[in-house]
Amino acid sequence: MKNQQYDYDVLYIGSGHGTFDGAIPLAAKGFKVGIVEYDLVGGTCPNRGCNAKITLDAPVALQRQFENLNGVIEGEAKINWSANLTHKQEVIGKLPDMIAGLAKSVHIDILSGHGVLDDPHTVLVDGTPKTAEKIVIATGLRPHRLDISGSELAHDSSDFMNLSAMPKRLTVIGSGYIAMEFATMANAAGSEVTVITHGNRALRKFNQDFVEKIIDDLQKRGVKFVRNTEVTSFEKTGTALTVNAEDNFQLETDWILDATGRIPNVEKIGLDKLGVEYNKNGVVVNDHLQTNVPNIYASGDVIDKIQPKLTPTAVFESTYLMHQFAGDSSSAIDYPAIPSVVFTSPRIAQVGVTPEEAKKNPDKYTIETHHTPDDWYRQVDKEQLGDNALIFDKEHHLVGASEFSDKADDAINTLLPAIEFKLGPEQLGRLIYLFPSISSSAAGQL
Numbered sequence: 001m002k003n004q005q006y007d008y009d010v011l012y013i014g015s016g017h018g019t020f021d022g023a024i025p026l027a028a029k030g031f032k033v034g035i036v037e038y039d040l041v042g043g044t045c046p047n048r049g050c051n052a053k054i055t056l057d058a059p060v061a062l063q064r065q066f067e068n069l070n071g072v073i074e075g076e077a078k079i080n081w082s083a084n085l086t087h088k089q090e091v092i093g094k095l096p097d098m099i100a101g102l103a104k105s106v107h108i109d110i111l112s113g114h115g116v117l118d119d120p121h122t123v124l125v126d127g128t129p130k131t132a133e134k135i136v137i138a139t140g141l142r143p144h145r146l147d148i149s150g151s152e153l154a155h156d157s158s159d160f161m162n163l164s165a166m167p168k169r170l171t172v173i174g175s176g177y178i179a180m181e182f183a184t185m186a187n188a189a190g191s192e193v194t195v196i197t198h199g200n201r202a203l204r205k206f207n208q209d210f211v212e213k214i215i216d217d218l219q220k221r222g223v224k225f226v227r228n229t230e231v232t233s234f235e236k237t238g239t240a241l242t243v244n245a246e247d248n249f250q251l252e253t254d255w256i257l258d259a260t261g262r263i264p265n266v267e268k269i270g271l272d273k274l275g276v277e278y279n280k281n282g283v284v285v286n287d288h289l290q291t292n293v294p295n296i297y298a299s300g301d302v303i304d305k306i307q308p309k310l311t312p313t314a315v316f317e318s319t320y321l322m323h324q325f326a327g328d329s330s331s332a333i334d335y336p337a338i339p340s341v342v343f344t345s346p347r348i349a350q351v352g353v354t355p356e357e358a359k360k361n362p363d364k365y366t367i368e369t370h371h372t373p374d375d376w377y378r379q380v381d382k383e384q385l386g387d388n389a390l391i392f393d394k395e396h397h398l399v400g401a402s403e404f405s406d407k408a409d410d411a412i413n414t415l416l417p418a419i420e421f422k423l424g425p426e427q428l429g430r431l432i433y434l435f436p437s438i439s440s441s442a443a444g445q446l
């Protein structure tokens with residue numbers, strides 16, 4: 001305990017990656033830390049996000065690999081959805097206790113209940129005041145729900161990941177991360193999937209040439225895409241559901257996934273009472289992740305920011321705050337290159353300067369493209385689909401990379417150090433990768 005005046009040196013509201021990756025090492029340094037949480041410890045990523053999703057996706061990725069090597073491997077690769085669900089629960093079920101155990105091992109108090117700021121040094125936990133020198137708002141995001149008649153008939157990503165049986169017909173509204181990943185899983189598990197998008201572009205922040213190839217592939221697999229269509233209502237019709245949209249569009253379905261985005265948890269946490277600045281994108285912070293109330297900070301998805309709202313970003317922010325609070329550093333946050341990936345099959349991943357940006361600035365960048373199935377190592381798995389685009393500056397340093405392929409996530413990970421540290425030919429030449437591997441294949445392009 002560094003400050004005897006309060007119950008805690010630092011009190012976090014929310015227990016996700018925006019909190020625990022920093023809170024645990026901070027407590028290990030001798031600071032008195034409390035975490036307020038009203039749901040499962042660990043937040044979205046372990047319990048209803050990344051870890052759950054990637055476990056459910058594993059058989060989908062395997063099924064694609066099996067399909068590519070069909071003939072070499074004989075038989076049928078069929079997904080047993082209920083066994084998949086059981087497996088997912090085996091993988092993630094112990095995570096909240098594991099994270100809580102790590103926190104308790106360094107004497108963090110986990111305070112169960114709803115946290116509300118009462119004054120700059122007090123959080124009410126289900127009405128009980130707890131005081132702290134510093135407070136971190138790390139309340140994350142929740143699903144956006146369409147404000148239309150019958151919206152209660154639709155479900156969110158958590159409901160999908162708890163479906164005991166895959167519906168015969170499943171309709172997805174939206175075409176972002178969740179829409180595309182979950183449409184891929186539902187299709188692979190045998191559902192008749194329709195994706196309805198209100199615009200024309202899916203995965204807007206990703207290279208559209210690659211996105212369209214992924215959509216083409218999903219269409220060949222039976223997924224229907226209905227674009228430029230504004231959904232107006234959902235209704236129950238007997239045992240089925242009907243999706244109504246503009247221009248008399250109607251679709252009968254069995255299950256609806258509302259994947260129209262996620263919104264920050266900024267309500268009912270006392271921000272207005274204290275005058276903490278926020279907007280529809282989240283809590284406003286300065287370059288030290290400090291709100292306009294100097295001892296109140298924010299971390300993770302709840303921040304209004306341009307960086308992708310992903311787990312590695314939240315981990316980076318909570319770790320940054322830990323170093324600030326411990327007095328190791330006082331510098332402004334300096335985000336590194338943050339990669340992003342959509343776990344469709346094939347995956348789509350990117351980091352740094354995008355091909356779109358590079359095309360608009362030919363004086364600054366050059367683009368090199370590769371058809372990944374041409375690479376001998378990808379032929380080992382008989383990879384069928386894949387392209388990448390590597391963006392170089394005028395000194396031929398790699399500044400961006402985009403790829404869609406079965407191995408896009410690993411390939412982009414391999415290229416990260418070259419981008420973040422602007423490695424030149426001499427330094428790249430000193431990086432020896434295992435051979436054969438995706439890393440040696442991806443780095444071999446530089």
Ligand SMILES: Cc1cc2nc3c(=O)[nH]c(=O)nc-3n(C[C@H](O)[C@H](O)[C@H](O)COP(=O)(O)OP(=O)(O)OC[C@H]3O[C@@H](n4cnc5c(N)ncnc54)[C@H](O)[C@@H]3O)c2cc1C
Nearest residue numbers: 014016017018038043044045049115139140300301310311
């Ligand atoms: C379906 C899905 C899949 C995803 N897949 C990936 C992926 O593959 N890779 C990736 O990098 N990211 C992925 N993400 C995003 C990732 O989960 C988030 O970026 C990450 O969880 C953010 O962490 P956080 O701590 O900011 O917020 P959260 O993990 O959401 O934690 C916030 C916590 O605050 C609690 N809380 C909120 N308000 C209060 C209150 N008033 N009092 C007490 N507790 C409160 C909530 O219960 C929650 O536990 C996915 C998200 C979803 C929904």
Ligand SMILES: NC(=O)c1ccc[n+]([C@@H]2O[C@H](COP(=O)([O-])OP(=O)(O)OC[C@H]3O[C@@H](n4cnc5c(N)ncnc54)[C@H](O)[C@@H]3O)[C@@H](O)[C@H]2O)c1
Nearest residue numbers: 174175176177178179198259260261262309310341342343
């Ligand atoms: N692989 C990953 O890293 C991963 C996977 C899943 C989720 N996430 C994270 O979770 C968050 C949420 O993902 P998401 O897919 O919900 O959001 P998103 O922002 O990626 O996509 C939202 C989609 O909803 C559509 N939309 C918005 N309003 C609409 C309306 N009124 N009618 C119809 N469509 C509408 C948008 O056009 C877009 O296609 C993101 O921050 C993402 O970073 C990450």
